[in-house]
Amino acid sequence: MEKLSNQIGYLVLQDDGAVIESSGDLENDERSANIFLDLLHLTESVDDNFMPKSSCERISIVYDDHSYNISMSNHRIFIVKLRSVTRGNAGYGTSNSGSNVVFAENESSGGTSILA
Structure with a gap:
């Protein structure tokens, strides 16, 4: 996964909860991985x-100083911990042309998006 300027850490999980990749504050954090997986199971x-049964695709957990952004794609769960930043007029983040998935903040909608 490419690093965003405000990224504090990330986890990539298999859909069964096994940690595939991790970095930063979430490096080898199996406890948090289990909590996020339980949260995803709760949505089901x-x-x-x-809430009509349409599988949850994205979840954001927002705190004053950081947020967790969870997205599912290709039987994997991507969790990114981002530091809160002041919004300006320009967007920020990175995109990835490979098979990895990254998150980017969208200034116009105020949400975090998954980019493939």
Whole structure:
């Protein structure tokens, strides 16, 4: 995974929760990996009347000073811990033309996107 300027760490998990790659604050953090995996399993058990059964694709957990951005792609779970930054007029982040997946902050929508 390419590093974003505000990236603090990342985890890449297999869909069964096994850690494939990690770095920074999340390096070899199997405890956090299990918590994120439990959170993803929780999304599958939400009442259909509240949220129709459409598989969750992205989850953002936002704190004052950082956020966790979770996305699923190609039977892998990508978790990136990003430092909160002040938004300006320009976008930031990186894209990757290879098979890896990275996250980029989108200034117009205010969300974090997954780029392939």
